[in-house]
Amino acid sequence: MSDRISVAKTYKLYVGGKFPRSESGRVYPVTDAKGKFLANAAHASRKDVRDAVVAARKAFPGWSAATAYNRGQVLYRVAEVLEGRRDQFVAEVSSSEGLAAKKAESIVDAAIDRWVWYAGWTDKIASVLGSANPVAGPYFSFTVPEPTGVVGVLAPQASSLLGLVEVLAPVLATGSTAVVVSSAERPLPAITLSEVLATSDVPGGVANILTGRASELGPWLASHGDVNALDPTGAAPSDRPELAREAANTVKRVLTVPEAEPDWTAAPDLTRLRRYLEAKTVWHPLGV
Amino acid sequence: MPVFEYAPAPESRAIANLKDHYKPFVNGEFVDGSGEPLKTINPATEEVLAEVGTASKSDVDTAVKAARKAYGSVWSKMPGTERAKYLFRIARLIQERSRELAVLESLDNGKPIKESRDSDVPTAAAHFFYHAGWADKLEYAGYGPNPRPLGVAGQIIPWNFPLLMLAWKIAPALATGNTVVLKPAETTPLTALVFAEICQQAELPPGVVNILPGAGDIGASLVEHGDIDKIAFTGSTEVGKAIQRQVAGTPKKLTLELGGKAANIVFDDAPLDQAIEGIVNGIFFNQGHVCCAGSRLLVQESIAEEVLEKLRYRVSTLRIGDPLDKNTDIGAINSAEQLAKIRGLVESGDAEGAQRWTSPCPVPDRGFFFAPTVFANVHQSMRIAREEIFGPVLSVLTFRTPDEAVAKANNTPYGLSAGIWTEKGSRILWMANQLRAGVVWANTFNRFDPAAPFGGYQESGFGREGGRTGLEGYLNV
Numbered sequence: 030m031s032d033r034i035s036v037a038k039t040y041k042l043y044v045g046g047k048f049p050r051s052e053s054g055r056v057y058p059v060t061d062a063k064g065k066f067l068a069n070a071a072h073a074s075r076k077d078v079r080d081a082v083v084a085a086r087k088a089f090p091g092w093s094a095a096t097a098y099n100r101g102q103v104l105y106r107v108a109e110v111l112e113g114r115r116d117q118f119v120a121e122v123s124s125s126e127g128l129a130a131k132k133a134e135s136i137v138d139a140a141i142d143r144w145v146w147y148a149g150w151t152d153k154i155a156s157v158l159g160s161a162n163p164v165a166g167p168y169f170s171f172t173v174p175e176p177t178g179v180v181g182v183l184a185p186q187a188s189s190l191l192g193l194v195e196v197l198a199p200v201l202a203t204g205s206t207a208v209v210v211s212s213a214e215r216p217l218p219a220i221t222l223s224e225v226l227a228t229s230d231v232p233g234g235v236a237n238i239l240t241g242r243a244s245e246l247g248p249w250l251a252s253h254g255d256v257n258a259l260d261p262t263g264a265a266p267s268d269r270p271e272l273a274r275e276a277a278n279t280v281k282r283v284l285t286v287p288e289a290e291p292d293w294t295a296a297p298d299l300t301r302l303r304r305y306l307e308a309k310t311v312w313h314p315l316g317v
Numbered sequence: 318m319p320v321f322e323y324a325p326a327p328e329s330r331a332i333a334n335l336k337d338h339y340k341p342f343v344n345g346e347f348v349d350g351s352g353e354p355l356k357t358i359n360p361a362t363e364e365v366l367a368e369v370g371t372a373s374k375s376d377v378d379t380a381v382k383a384a385r386k387a388y389g390s391v392w393s394k395m396p397g398t399e400r401a402k403y404l405f406r407i408a409r410l411i412q413e414r415s416r417e418l419a420v421l422e423s424l425d426n427g428k429p430i431k432e433s434r435d436s437d438v439p440t441a442a443a444h445f446f447y448h449a450g451w452a453d454k455l456e457y458a459g460y461g462p463n464p465r466p467l468g469v470a471g472q473i474i475p476w477n478f479p480l481l482m483l484a485w486k487i488a489p490a491l492a493t494g495n496t497v498v499l500k501p502a503e504t505t506p507l508t509a510l511v512f513a514e515i516c517q518q519a520e521l522p523p524g525v526v527n528i529l530p531g532a533g534d535i536g537a538s539l540v541e542h543g544d545i546d547k548i549a550f551t552g553s554t555e556v557g558k559a560i561q562r563q564v565a566g567t568p569k570k571l572t573l574e575l576g577g578k579a580a581n582i583v584f585d586d587a588p589l590d591q592a593i594e595g596i597v598n599g600i601f602f603n604q605g606h607v608c609c610a611g612s613r614l615l616v617q618e619s620i621a622e623e624v625l626e627k628l629r630y631r632v633s634t635l636r637i638g639d640p641l642d643k644n645t646d647i648g649a650i651n652s653a654e655q656l657a658k659i660r661g662l663v664e665s666g667d668a669e670g671a672q673r674w675t676s677p678c679p680v681p682d683r684g685f686f687f688a689p690t691v692f693a694n695v696h697q698s699m700r701i702a703r704e705e706i707f708g709p710v711l712s713v714l715t716f717r718t719p720d721e722a723v724a725k726a727n728n729t730p731y732g733l734s735a736g737i738w739t740e741k742g743s744r745i746l747w748m749a750n751q752l753r754a755g756v757v758w759a760n761t762f763n764r765f766d767p768a769a770p771f772g773g774y775q776e777s778g779f780g781r782e783g784g785r786t787g788l789e790g791y792l793n794v
Contacts, residue, residue, distance in 0.1 A: 094750075157459065160785055164766035165443065172770050172784060257775070270566025277561035279730075280554070280573065280776045298461075300794070308770045308786045311749045313759045 040070045040216075042077060042240060043223030045084030046233015051241075052076040059216055062127025070216045073241035078208065078249045081237035085179040085206040086255055088234030093176045093204040097152035104148035104202060106229040111141045117221060118190060125189045125215035139294055140191040146297060147198035154203065154302060167315040174306035176204035177282060178257030181250035183243040183264045189215035191293045193222060196260055199301035201236060208237045208250065210263065216240040244268060251275035258282040258305060262290070323636070326643040328430045333421040339506065340370040341530055342513035344383035345523025350376050352531055357506060360427035361640050361649040361684040369506050372529035374538045377498070380527040381544050384469045384496040387524030393466055393494050397453030404449030404492060406519040411442040411484075414515065418508055422480055423640040425507040427649030427685070428603055430641050440765060441484035444783075447767035448492035451788060455493060458785050460794040466494030467570055467793050468546035471539040473560075474509075475552045476502035476651050477606035477707075483509050485782045486549050487526060488767075493791040495547065498527045500539055504652050506530035537563070545569060547791065551608075554705075554731070554776050572780025572790040574608070574772055576705040577733030580726035581611030581762065582716075582748065585620045587738035591760065593627050596711070599736060599762040601635060601689055604647055605709040606655075608777075609734035611762055613695075613702060615722055618715045625693055625713065632689045633676050647709060650685040659687050659708035666692050666701040671712070697728055705731070719744065723751040732774030736762045755781070 040059075041048040055072035092100070111118070115137055123133035155173055162170040180200045185192030189212045200207040211219030223238045239246065243263045251259050251272040259276050261269045266288050276283045284304050340347040352371030359366050372380070392400070411418065418441075419434040428437070455464050470490045474482035479501055490497045501509035509528050516526045529535055533556070540548055540563050547570045550560050554575040564571050581599050583592050599611025616624045640648035650656040667673055671692040680686045687708055695702050695712040702712050716722040726735055735754040737745055745759045755773045758764060765771065770784035780790045 158786075160770075162766065162769040162784055164764070164769050166764070166766070168761065168764060170764075170766065170769045172786060177774075273565030274562045277558050277565060280558060280561065280575065280778060282779050283565075285568075285570075303789070307755065307774050308772065308781050308784075309749075309755060309757065310769050310771065310784075311757045311759065312761055312764045312769070313745065314761050 038068065040068055040220050040240065042071045042073055043220070043227065043238040044077065044081045045087070045237065046227060048223070048227070052080070059214070061124040067124065067217065070220065070240040073210070073239035073246060075246070075249045077239055078246050078253070081208040081239060082179060082253055082255050084234035084237055085208050088232055089178060089206045091232060092206055092235045095204070097155070100202065100204065101148050101151040103230045104151065104198065105145060107225060107231060108141050108144040108148060110225045110229045111144060114221065114225060115141070118218060121217045121221060122190050125217055126187070136191050140194045143191065143194050143297065144198055147202040150302060151202050154306070158303065158306065162310065168312050169315055170310060170312045172308050172310045174203070175309050177305050177307050178205060179255060180205045180207050180258045180260065180305055181253070181256045182207055182209040182260045183247050183250070183262055184209050184211050184219065185290050185293070186212045186214065186243070186263050187290050188293045190218035190222070192290065193219055195293050195297065196262055196301070197236060200305055201231070203302055203305045205258070205305050206235045208256070209239065210243050210246045210250070211238055211240050212263065213242050247272050248275055251281070252278065254279050256281065258284070260284040260286070262286045323644045327639060328420055328641045328643060330420060330424060330641060332416050333424055334417055335421065335424065336367060338368050338370070339510045339530070341372050341376060342510060342516070342526070342528040343376065343380045344527065345517065347513070350529070352376065352535070355503065355530070357425055357504065359424050360651050361681070363684055366424055367507065369510070369530050371531040372535050376529060377535060377538045377542060380498045380529055381469060381542050383524035384498050384527055385544055387522055388468055388496040391522045392496050392525050397455060400491065400494065401449045401452035403519055403521050404445050404452060404488065407515055407521070408442050408445035408449060410515045410518055411438065411445060414511070415439065415442070418480060418511060420641065421511060422508050423648065426476065426479055426505050427640050427651055429645040429648045431643055431645070432603060437478055437481045441481045444484040444488040444767045448488035452492040455788070455792070458788050460789065460792055464493070464792040464794055467791060468495060469544060470495045470497045470547040470549060470791065471542065471545040472497055472499040472549045473536040473539065473552065474499065474501055476505040477603060477608070479505040480508040480512065482551055483512055489782070489787055490549075490791050491525065493788055495791050496525045498529060498539060498545070500529050500531055500536050503532045540564065547571070549790065550574070557778060570790070573778035574780070574782065575776060575778040577608045577610070577731045577773065577777050578613055578703065578705055578729045579609055579611050579734040579736065579754065580613045580615050581736035582615045582722050582726060582738065583617065583620070583624060584739035584744070585617045586740045588740060588760070589620070589624065589627065592738040593624070593631050595736065595738060595760070595762040596628060597631055597635070600711045601632070601647055601709050602763055604650055604687070606651060606707055607763070609756060609763070611734070611736050612706060612710070612712060614711055614713045615716050615725055616713060618717050621713075621715045625691070628691060629674055632691060633678065635676065635678060635689055637678050637686060637688060638681055647689060650687050650708060653685055655707065656685045656687060659706055659710060662701055662704060662706045663690060663710055666695070666699065666712070669699045669701070671695045671699060671701060697725060703729065719748065723748065727753045730776040733777035734758065
């Protein structure tokens with residue numbers, strides 16, 4: 030066998046459906062769980078955060094107005110494409126998280142299944158969380174949940190794929206759009222997930238994934254005037270109070286998250302879906 | 318058309334059972350607060366109504382301890398069916414003392430008696446009735462099989478609807494099993510302290526409800542208290558942001574109901590006479606002291622002149638004056654400070670080139686009054702189109718297409734409410750979809766019901782009050 034030189038890959042960001050380099054030109058080395066060099070990843074900057082928020086805002090009207098059926102189809106399509114890349118994800122999760130192949134397989138399977146679970150929620154949220162309000166008067170009054178807008182997500186640092194899916198999929202299922210900062214030390218599954226999103230039917234800008242440091246990018250997301258909600262899961266617990274204070278300047282919705290990263294394999298519930306929804310109550314008089 | 322003259326029809330102020338002195342309510346008793354007493358005045362006459370004892374920081378601590386003890390030993394352990402009966406009792410007592418509460422509210426707040434009597438007090442009672450029924454049905458509310466209360470809730474309410482805001486806060490908190498420490502607004506503490514008497518009459522266990530009159534510093538020490546599990550605040554966006562900052566990094570759960578700058582949108586096919594009534598109700602109800610007031614009127618350009626003409630005529634028939642007169646449409650501005658703020662914003666409207674029209678109605682020469690005012694030729698960049706005025710001042714803008722109406726309506730950091738006036742059903746639903754606001758009134762305005770969730774988008778706050786959705790803010794879910 031001849032010694033074939035493999036094609037080395039340059040990893041980039043995922044913003045607005047495209048794969049740009051960081052505006053800053055920075056990269057940082059990514060190693061596996063044992064410290065062996067794997068690749069250089071793009072090191073996103075404040076400007077990249079702002080570009081991603083612009084892309085997410087631009088995508089919001091279309092994504093939030095898509096029918097729930099359509100959003101469900103698109104999210105299910107993501108699961109299909111994920112399934113097709115299962116082996117690659119198993120290899121990346123295994124090396125990133127230092128897991129045995131068997132364990133990595135079950136994590137990837139759980140991530141795919143989680144995506145399917147959220148895909149199935151898109152057309153059920155309104156009937157479960159909305160209401161017809163029996164008001165005391167001749168009015169028809171109903172309450173519908175609506176997506177909150179652009180959500181900034183600091184993805185979990187430890188769980189590079191399942192944790193990422195658990196923080197991203199509910200944002201998309203509710204009709205909001207996302208700017209995600211991936212795990213800093215374990216970004217490869219997030220980059221591959223970007224490629225999955227780009228090649229499924231998710232419109233450009235609906236999900237934007239930045240590789241970089243939550244400690245550097247988190248404050249820009251928290252203080253950004255055009256971000257409606259913040260998930261601080263991937264921030265260091267000591268950084269979270271300051272992020273929450275920054276978020277208060279624009280009355281952002283800030284997710285309450287546990288101090289330590291939770292067990293992402295536990296059965297999910299509606300908490301994250303609920304947090305990204307606003308309740309809109311509409312009234313109209315009744316009469317002939 | 319002639320404006321009918323009405324003979325005065327004043328309500329007797331004796332019904333209010335006004336006392337010289339009121340005290341904070343802690344652990345089931347009226348106690349001498351160690352804060353500096355305040356004098357609450359009648360904004361319609363500027364006379365002192367009563368002296369009110371206020372809380373100090375140490376009283377906040379005593380009240381929180383009482384609430385914690387009541388939570389742990391009685392209230393959280395009590396079956397929902399029993400809690401419900403206390404809430405039903407309170408609802409009934411509010412109804413039985415409704416005229417007393419209405420007169421007292423009008424004296425202390427300055428709002429017309431017809432509004433306190435027909436809107437504030439009955440709706441307050443309705444909130445207790447509605448939530449009473451939830452107390453023993455929480456497992457059906459959609460938050461899982463065994464939703465738990467949070468603990469002690471610190472609640473801070475504004476001066477525009479003193480008793481109603483108290484009901485919005487206390488009823489869901491108690492129904493879900495929490496105990497409360499509530500701070501009424503500095504200028505309107507009286508009905509909250511009569512409500513404390515009602516708690517005694519209902520034999521509510523001591524400590525379940527505590528009421529601490531005081532100024533902003535007492536609210537702040539409530540927010541920073543280490544043994545409080547939840548903060549609920551209704552008031553200005555500025556203070557709301559400060560509270561959110563203060564709560565940041567603590568495990569306290571927070572709901573905020575903040576300011577607004579609602580667009581009330583009138584299309585050329587709207588039923589005009591109804592729309593005019595809705596516009597008037599939207600901005601002049603409660604002197605415009607309403608966070609969800611329809612303070613930005615967006616009129617389709619083709620009917621703008623006609624709407625303005627009809628509107629000016631209708632507004633000129635509103636009677637301003639004695640809040641206790643049953644014929645009064647517009648009462649007093651709640652405080653000298655608020656009056657000054659309204660005047661400042663109106664002056665900015667003049668200075669920025671908007672066209673001011675003020676109702677020629679006679680205005681009392683004592684007390685804090687502001688004649689209904691309508692600004693035409695308002696542009697989106699003007700302060701009167703961007704800032705919450707919280708007074709009887711309407712800003713009128715125009716639009717040509719539905720898309721333009723949506724863009725202008727949503728051009729605000731607020732998102733509490735919106736109004737739509739058109740005969741076309743499909744347009745109503747399309748508009749309702751597009752508007753970024755927590756409540757959308759179509760062909761009506763300012764409707765409230767305990768069964769209908771209320772609350773804002775964006776900088777109008779987060780969390781909802783009322784309905785099944787409103788329970789979430791008081792449950793550990």
